[in-house]
Amino acid sequence: MSPQTPDRRTFILGTGAATLVASLLSSDLLAQDATQPWQQAVKEIVGDSKPIEGQLLLDIPEIAENGNTVPLAVSAESPMTEAEHVKAIHVIATANPQPGVATFRFTPLSGKAAAASRMRLLRTQDVIALAELSDGKFLMTRRPVRVTVGGCGG
Amino acid sequence: MSTMSRPRVRLPERAKAGEVVEIKTLISHVMESGQRREADGKVIPRFIINTFSAKFAGAEVFKAELKPGISANPYIAFHMRVPGPGEFEFTWIDDNGATLVEKQKLNVV
Numbered sequence: 001m002s003p004q005t006p007d008r009r010t011f012i013l014g015t016g017a018a019t020l021v022a023s024l025l026s027s028d029l030l031a032q033d034a035t036q037p038w039q040q041a042v043k044e045i046v047g048d049s050k051p052i053e054g055q056l057l058l059d060i061p062e063i064a065e066n067g068n069t070v071p072l073a074v075s076a077e078s079p080m081t082e083a084e085h086v087k088a089i090h091v092i093a094t095a096n097p098q099p100g101v102a103t104f105r106f107t108p109l110s111g112k113a114a115a116a117s118r119m120r121l122l123r124t125q126d127v128i129a130l131a132e133l134s135d136g137k138f139l140m141t142r143r144p145v146r147v148t149v150g151g152c153g154g
Numbered sequence: 155m156s157t158m159s160r161p162r163v164r165l166p167e168r169a170k171a172g173e174v175v176e177i178k179t180l181i182s183h184v185m186e187s188g189q190r191r192e193a194d195g196k197v198i199p200r201f202i203i204n205t206f207s208a209k210f211a212g213a214e215v216f217k218a219e220l221k222p223g224i225s226a227n228p229y230i231a232f233h234m235r236v237p238g239p240g241e242f243e244f245t246w247i248d249d250n251g252a253t254l255v256e257k258q259k260l261n262v263v
Contacts, residue, residue: 098187115230
């Protein structure tokens, strides 16, 4: 075994960890060269603002046996008053041919910023939820889902 | 071509003014994604319900813009803070511009 081996291994491990951290930090979400369709979809919604991580719940199964119908629920804590409310929650499937899944639009009359539906997922991927607040800020949550049999009828 | 049919809405049996209630809706629709192909390779054109909205006593409560990523026979659930007695008006609109409207009174006690 050559003495370089541990160094190289360390380097590779380090690179892997850095990539993982980068994806967790969602810096790729805000990359200037938003080349992936889902990145463009995110950019169209948030523009130049930086979404705040968390404070937004995206409830999806960890494993979806049928990608044709994957339950989905989103919710964000908000007083839902005229002055302070969640205007919309957008759902984006990062590896679907068309990443946009739905946009739910709320009013103070909604009382609660929460919605549920069922979506199609082509394959194992991350799903992103983005909440648009009345003060112009954005919240973001990203969750992986393992898809056993893909949807979209491709 | 099949169209929208059988809208189903589940409201709470009774609600109090000020209370936040959940409303569940379901409608039959193929939600053709535009991604599928016939056996001869021809793309089956997209045909989905693209908009759902809910009004109560004439005021907008909730709206959903649906994309091809939504499953067939779309299920949509949302909430409302009950402002008082009134009637819901639910509207589904598809890619052909067809509209289906369902009205239901909420039992406010």
